[in-house]
Amino acid sequence: MMNNIILFVTCLALASSALAADETETEFHYVTGAYADPSKWSSVKKEWKICGVGKRQSPVNLSPKVARLVHNSTALIQTYYKPVEATLKNRGYDIMVSWQEDAGKLVINNTDYKLVQSHWHAPSEHFLNGQRLAMELHMVHKSADGHLAVIGVLLREGEPNAFISRIMDKINSIADILHGEASIGKIDPREFGWDLTKFYEYRGSLTTPPCTEDVIWTIVNKVGTVSRQQIDILVDARRAGYEANARPAQPLYKRMVYLNDQSTPSASALN
Structure with missing residues (x-):
């Protein structure tokens, strides 16, 4: 029995x-x-095999110990954003902000990557100095030939996040509606609140299936904050096994990680 x-x-x-x-x-x-x-x-799925056998999988643990320090490579990465109408969507496994028109781009090594969408993971997917933080924002960009570049912003629990505060009511309005959408008006991507004074950069993959290894990751070193209420609201908006939507850290293998510090004068500038 x-x-x-x-x-x-x-x-x-x-x-x-x-x-x-x-x-x-x-x-x-x-x-x-x-x-x-x-x-x-x-x-x-056979198309997802690389999730298990790939050697450039994401996320990873980031720290100065595993990174090569680079100074003032401002010409290598630049952002050009503008405010346009945006939509908030509950995809079930995350909450996403998408722009209805061209909201701008990220330029890496003279290649344009158009901003496609942004979403949150809680807890964070990337680790910083061996620590997993409360949340991580991903800003997803795509080039004309389909290559991806993602800016990641890590958030620890603390003061409310200004951008999330602005759209809190809209998140609540679609929390119980799978594929629910809500207009959030004109959003300037810069309102997410981060800068590229210091950041990690490495080659990796999507952190969800199919785990394609075609992503340039830029993880902002400066950690932001998000309140416990905001964390709970974003987590509660997900259901059925997606409440904690963070993939475990993956092996770095022999990949190179760069820590770009644009706040410190380069050696050549001092001579």
């Missing part, structure tokens, strides 16, 4: 996970041991 009960509960849990995946129109989860958790992504 007990074995039958255990079998029933197990089957019910698997069925619930599968149903949740169908409801969110995705086939991956984050809860350890659940259907298609991060350790199983590579076996869910």
Whole structure:
């Protein structure tokens, strides 16, 4: 009798996970041991195999110990943003801001990457000095030939985040609506509140399936803040195994990580 009960509960849990995946129109989860958790992504679909065997996977642990220090390479990365109408969307596994028109671009080594969308992960996906923080903002950019560049901003629990405060009511309005959308008016991407005075840069992958290894990651070194209420609201807006939507840190292998410090004069400038 007990074995039958255990079998029933197990089957019910698997069925619930599968149903949740169908409801969110995705086939991956984050809860350890659940259907298609991060350790199983590579076996869910053959197109996702690189999630398990890739050598340039993201996120990673970032620290000065693993990075090569670079000074004042301002010509290598620049941003050009402008305010345009934006929409907030509940994708089930995250809350996303998208722009209806051209909101600007990120330029890396003379290549333009158009800003596509921004979203949050809680807790953070990248680790800083071995520590996982409360939240991480991703600003996703794409070049004309389909290559990706993502700016990551780490947030620790503390004072409210000004941008999230501005759209708090809109987040609440779509929290219980899968694929729910709300107009948030004109948004200047610079309102997210960060600067590129000092940042990490490395080559990696998408942090969700298919884990494509075609991403230039720029992680801002200066950590921002987000309140506990804001964290709870963004987490509560996700359902069915996506409440903690952060992939575990991946091995760095032999990749080079750069720590660009644009606040310190370069050696050539001092001579």
